[in-house]
Amino acid sequence: MILEKAIDNPFEVQISFHKLLENLEAIAAADVDYRAHYAKGLLEAAAAVPELRDGIRDFSTIKLHTELIRNLLADLFPTALTNNEIKAITIPFHNITFNYSTRFQQILNNAGPDFDMEVRDFTDESFYVMSCCMILNGYYGYNFDFSKPFFYDIPDAAGIMRHYRILYNADFIEIFPTEKSLPIAAEDVDLLINNFDNVALWKEKFPSKSWIMRGFGIMTLYDATVESAVSNLKTNLLTPKNEADKDNIHESFQNIFRSIFRFNDLHIGYSAIDAVTNHFSVSPFEKKISSFLTCGNDDPDCDYFLCHTSLSDLIHEKKYFVISDVEQFLKDNPDATLAKKLLDQDVRSAIFAPVVKNGNLLGIIELVSATKKRLNTINSNKLDIVMPYLVDTIDRYYSEINNQIEALIQKEYTTIHPSVYWKFREEAHSHLNDASSLHEIVFNNVYPLFGQIDIKGSSDRRNATTKEDIIEQVSLLKSIFESINTGKKLPIFEQKIFELSQYLASLNDEIKADSEHIIQNYIRSEIHPVLKLHKPERPETKQLIESYFENLDRNSDTVYAARKKYDATVSIINKKMADILDKKQVEAQQYYPHYYERFKTDGVEHNLYIGNSITNEAEFDFLYLYNLRLWQLQVMCEMENQYHLLQPSLPYPMEVASLILVINLPITIRFRMDEKRFDVDGSYNARYEVIKKRIDKAFIKGSTERITQQGKITIVYAQQEEEQEYKRYIAFLQHKKRLGPKVEFFEIEDLQGVSGLKGIRVEVLYDETSQKLYSYGELLKEIEN
The missing domain is CATH 3.30.450.40 (GAF domain)
Known part of the structure; x- marks a missing residue:
């Protein structure tokens, strides 16, 4: 028998069989002779042990009366099922079990004498809170669902760990308050349900040993090893x-x-x-x-x-x-x-x-x-x-x-940024002096800054323009063959009209991944040869065919008008945003030299690295890092404003969203001379690269809302000090009418390999005038005043 451990809990446990005895008394008074005799015999034996009815507090009593207790429980533990069921008497969540079925006892025997049966992942704190929840439900009539799957992990005779799901039956348990118990009001319950993890609060409302749990529970296990x-x-x-x-x-x-x-x-x-x-x-x-x-x-x-x-x-x-x-x-x-x-x-x-x-x-x-x-x-x-x-x-x-691999390819260098040129010159000079092999250029303890202004829904828009072009091309071809068929009816022309109509119908549904390839292959192999050989009799038909071929894109031999507008729009946005970054970056280098790179995708991303190892000038101070972060946030505001001005003139309607990633720990980057590219160094730095690749697609925790939104800047961070730092920047830029009053704080869903990220999202105020960039020193002066 496994007995109660000395664990603090709100219950004084009294194992009692009073409900069973009351049931036996009803049977003894019934007319069924064999059942009545059976019940009277058990009642007579139980009467000699009053603790069975009044409540057992000394668990050694259970050992003394094992056989009698087994007979009392015979209806609940049928002999015919003892080799099949995994069953025992227990007090829910307590480490009190006895009266095992034969199969249960065999499982414990196989586990060995030193095995300690404990509920998986069940702490003393969980035990206390769930005991309190039993009081709220059993005594006060609430219906809080605090249940979750509970398991015992028990090794078998071969040493294989088997996993058993625990089911509790508490029909034979009653809960009573003692003089130590405190009254629980509705306000207390409202407080408790919002503080499940505050064990001290639960102990305050339900003091230790202030309630009585009287009766017994039935525990049934089933083998859930595979699941x-x-x-x-x-x-x-x-x-x-x-x-x-x-x-x-x-x-x-x-x-x-x-x-x-x-x-x-x-x-x-x-x-x-x-x-x-x-x-x-x-x-x-x-x-x-x-x-x-x-x-x-x-x-x-x-x-x-x-x-x-x-x-x-x-x-x-x-x-x-x-x-x-x-x-x-x-x-x-x-x-x-x-x-x-x-x-x-x-x-x-x-x-x-x-x-x-x-x-x-x-x-x-x-x-x-x-x-x-x-x-x-x-x-x-x-x-x-x-x-x-x-x-x-x-x-x-x-x-x-x-x-x-793709991230590394994008970082491949063809030129050397001025901020690190001195280091390459120093290494080259050393190499020429002693003819030694070239070494990797390493920059230790540099602080990364990452930002992007991304075109929202670019993939969906690209697919939409592809579909628009294909529909336009197929519609033109259908019109051409209808015109041909009007002048000279032939079954082959009617067949082409039918096939083109079928493709048009399929395009009205969602376009599939291979739809473009299938249709274009059909047009090139089945349609274009016919049109090029056909000599139209009607001038209208000839005009349609000539106009069609003239308007095809020369490179792809397809209608490419909508996609060209899309490509042009992306190109305009990228060029404008990149130009702003490049221009502002020249000014930022005057604060303190740092490494800068940017690249264009469906939007513009940029990396900044700042630290003493990158420059051979004055000693690095965190003031320069804070200044660069404030600069970055302002430049993102500037890019958002410039895009707002640019948007009405774009050939294709698009929206953008901005994001800044804040990392407070330094990393190491190195320029590998044989591969002619910079690379981050170490597992933490690789994690930084993974975050960069995935963060803009992340959702707010517990929702289906993306963390980025148009017209707002999202700041992703992990530490409380980073939050406080950016609160100051935001307040400063709100005062300067760059950012709006609404600020959102949220947790971000766990990414693969990354958890605990948080986000701030703040709206951008649009201003058509050119914006001055403030320094961190001006921010400090503003705070002091």
Whole structure:
């Protein structure tokens, strides 16, 4: 029996069977003789132990009367089900359990004498608050839903961790106040429901041992090992891992798969596949996961290990490749290199699961065992419940890697910014003097500033202009063939009119990814040859055909009018915004030299790096960082104002949104001479790059609202001091009529690998006059006055 630990709680627990005894008294008074005799016998035995009715406070009493208690509970614990049900008497959330069913007792025996059964992720604080919630519901009649899945993690005889979901039945429990209890008013409840995590408040309203819990509860467990393991797997896949955790990732995953497959000699591996070379490669996202397919071979060919049929099944059919008996497989296939490699690693059964996304084979997940037939085509189906999560996660890992590669490509240098030219000159001079090899240029402890003014919904607008152009082209062609058919009716012309009409009808729905390719291919191969060979009899038809070909874009051979307007609009916006940045940046360099770069996408992004290592001038002071941040915020206001003036003249209507990312910790950047580009250095800096790539698409936590909005500047930060700093800037620029009075503060949804970000969003006041840029010193003077 597991007994109550000395944990502070609002209850004085009295285990009582009074409700059962009252039920037995009703049975004893009934007319059914055999039931009445049975009830009278139990009542007579129970009468000798008054604590069973009055309440047991000394838990040793339970041990003394185990058999009697078991007989009292016989109707609730049927003998016929004792080997199937996992059941015991308990006090909810307390560590008091006894009267186990046979199956429950066997589970505890398998766990071993040293096993301590505790509810997973259930702290003393959670225990106290949930006990208070039981009082609110059971005594005061509230209906607060404080339930959540509770689990026991119990190892079996083989050491495999099994996960059991806990269900409580509190029908036989009553709750009473004592003289220590405090009255709870509606105002108290309103306060409590808004302060679930304030344990001190709950203890104030429900003092320790101020209530009586009398009776008993019934706890039923069911084996939720697979469901829990899948949940743990999803948590592991979604939870960002720091460097300290990475060594445990492989072991954690392996334990999860062992729980799912329910045996202990299961091992996992992963083989990445380079689609271009058709070679296996080391996992690009987790180097510690080994591969049983390659067994340490460098850059092996996929076909060398897998026969073409099996590889085809893996890729095209997305089937699992299962070898339940490797030795027998080798006998049946004497030339099978794969079987020989597996046996060399003491693998006797294996499952190879393809990771396929959008028709591309990214890699192969490997499950192996040293026992033959332990892995087979039957239990391979268990992978079905986890493969979607694994495929999406691995695809996300590859996307992140590609994003990092793209970020690095965008940083490739063709010129050297003046702020760091001195460092390159110094290194070149050193190289010429002693003929040593060129070293990497490193700038330590620099503070990054990132900002962007982004065109909102650019992808949707691009798709809309594409659809507009295709509809225009197909409509023109339909009109041409209708004109041709008017002069000379032929079935082939009617066929073309019908086909073009069908394409027009399909374009009225949402345009698909391949719609443009399909339609343009049809026009080039089926329509243009007919028009070029046709000699129109009617002048109107000839004019239509000539006008059509004259208006086609020469590069793409398509109608490109709407897209050209879109491209021109993006180009105008980017040029104007970039010109403002470049011009203002020259002025900012006078405050304190710093590194600057900007690049155009669907909008303009800029990076600034400031720190003593970048300049060989005066010692760096944080005043210069604050000044640059204030400068950046003002320049974003200026860009918003200039765009507001520019917008009416644009060929295509567009909106923009501005964003600033604040990072308060210094990073290291280096210019790699062999690659001729700057690169951030270290895992934290890589995290900074990931935030930059994703933050503008993020949502406000708990909503579907994007953090950026037109006409407003969004400031993203993580620390309280950053918030206070930008509050000062905003107040100053509100005073200067640059920013509006409305300021929003919010938390940002967790990004992959990043959590805890916050945001400020403030509206821009539009002013057609040229705006002066204020310095941080002027801000300080304004505050002092």
